[in-house]
Amino acid sequence: MSKYFEKKSEEQKETINSTENDINNINEATNIVKKRRKVVNDDGNDRKWEPPHWREHWANILAMRITNKHLEPRGCDTIGDTIADEKIRRLHVLVSLMLSSQTKDTMTIAAMDRLLERGFTVQYALDIDVDELAKIIYPVGFWRRKAQYIKDTCQILRDKYNDDIPNTIETLCALPGVGPKMAYLAMDFAWKSNQGIGVDVHVHRISHRLDWLPYDTKTPEQTRLALESWIPRDLWNQINHNLVRFGQTQCLPVRPRCSTCLNRNICPASTSKDTTKHLKQK
Ligand code: SF4
Numbered sequence: 001m002s003k004y005f006e007k008k009s010e011e012q013k014e015t016i017n018s019t020e021n022d023i024n025n026i027n028e029a030t031n032i033v034k035k036r037r038k039v040v041n042d043d044g045n046d047r048k049w050e051p052p053h054w055r056e057h058w059a060n061i062l063a064m065r066i067t068n069k070h071l072e073p074r075g076c077d078t079i080g081d082t083i084a085d086e087k088i089r090r091l092h093v094l095v096s097l098m099l100s101s102q103t104k105d106t107m108t109i110a111a112m113d114r115l116l117e118r119g120f121t122v123q124y125a126l127d128i129d130v131d132e133l134a135k136i137i138y139p140v141g142f143w144r145r146k147a148q149y150i151k152d153t154c155q156i157l158r159d160k161y162n163d164d165i166p167n168t169i170e171t172l173c174a175l176p177g178v179g180p181k182m183a184y185l186a187m188d189f190a191w192k193s194n195q196g197i198g199v200d201v202h203v204h205r206i207s208h209r210l211d212w213l214p215y216d217t218k219t220p221e222q223t224r225l226a227l228e229s230w231i232p233r234d235l236w237n238q239i240n241h242n243l244v245r246f247g248q249t250q251c252l253p254v255r256p257r258c259s260t261c262l263n264r265n266i267c268p269a270s271t272s273k274d275t276t277k278h279l280k281q282k
Contacts, residue, residue, distance in 0.1 A: 048229075048230055049214050049229075051230075052211075056263070056266055057210050057263050057267070058235075060261075060262035060263045061242055061243070061246045061263070062242065063262060064246060064250050064261070064262055065242060071248075072245050072248065072249055073104070073105040073248060088121060090186075091120075091121065091154075091157070091164075092112070092116070093165075094165045094172075094178070094186050094190060095115065095120065095150060096108060096112045097182040098150060098177050098182065099140045099146060101141060101142070101146075101177075101179075101182070102141035102142060103140040103141040108140060111136070111138075111140050114136050118136070122154045122158050123163075125150055126151070126155060128151075130147050131147075133150065134147035137150075146177060148176075149177030150177075153175045153176050156175060165190060167187070167191050168187075169183045169184065169196070172186055172187070181198045181199055182198075184197065184198040184240075185198040185240060188237045194233065195236075197224050197228055197236045197239045198240035199220040199221070199240070200220065200240070200244065201220075201247075201253075202243050202246075202248070203227075204217075204223045205247065205253060206243050206246065206247055206251050207223055207243075209251065209268070209269035210263070210267055210269070211268045213227070214229060214230065256271070258270045258272035259272040
C-alpha cells in the first residue's frame with residue numbers, strides 16, 4: 001500500500017469548484033494582493049507587514065499539537081506502506097486528495113485502503129466501471145462525482161502524462177475535480193516541491209481568528225495569497241497540516257477551546273482572555 005497524507009475534516013464546507021472558477025479566483029486574488037502591496041509600498045514603509053505575535057502563535061500551535069495528539073483523527077500518513085514505484089505513489093497522493101474533499105479523514109482513509117487493496121493504478125481506473133468505482137469509494141463526499149473525476153483524470157494521465165501526475169499547479173488544476181488547495185498539497189507531498197500554502201476551511205478560519213491577514217479575504221485563494229505575502233517561504237508547506245490539526249482539536253469551528261488554548265491571551269478572537277495582571281500580554 002502507498003503512503004499518503006493529511007486529509008480534510010468533516011467541518012470542511014468548500015465546494016468542488018470547476019477548473020475555470022479556480023483559475024478566475026487565483027487571478028482575482030493575485031490582483032487584490034498586488035493592489036495591497038502597492039499601497040504598503042506607497043506608505044513609505046518598506047518593512048514587510050506581519051501580524052503581531054505570529055511567532056508565538058505558531059510556536060503555541062506546534063506545542064498544542066503535541067499535547068492534543070491523542071485527539072487527532074488518524075492521519076492518512078500513518079497507514080500507508082512505502083511503494084517502490086514513485087509514479088504510483090504520486091497517483092495515490094492525488095487520488096487521496098480528491099477523495100478527501102468534504103469527507104471525514106476516517107472515511108477517506110478507508111476508501112483509499114479499499115482502492116489500494118485492489119491495486120489501484122491508472123489502468124485499474126480505466127478498466128473499472130464508474131458505478132463500480134463509486135461503490136468502492138462510497139461514502140466519501142460526492143462519491144458519484146468523484147468516481148467520474150477519478151476516471152476522467154486517469155484518462156488524462158494516460159493520454160498526456162505517461163500515467164504520472166503533472167508537476168505544475170496549472171496543470172494539476174486543469175484535472176477534473178482538482179482545485180488549488182489540492183494542487184499545492186500534491187506539489188508538496190507528491191513532488192516534494194514547496195509551491196504555496198494549501199488553504200482549506202481550517203486555515204481560512206484560523207487565519208482570520210488570529211488576525212494573520214493584512215486585509216479581509218473572502219475565499220481560500222485570497223487567503224493563500226495574503227498569507228504568502230508575509231509567511232516565510234520555508235514554512236509554507238507546514239501551515240496546512242498543522243492548522244488543520246489545530247482546527248480539529250483546539251480551534252474548533254464552533255465553540256473553540258479558548259480556555260485551554262496557549263494563544264488565549266494573544267488571540268484577537270479569544271473568548272477566554274486571562275485578565276490577571278501578571279499574565280497580561282505586553
Ligand atoms: S484562543 Fe480560541 S480562537 Fe484563538 S486560537 Fe485559541 S482556540 Fe482559536
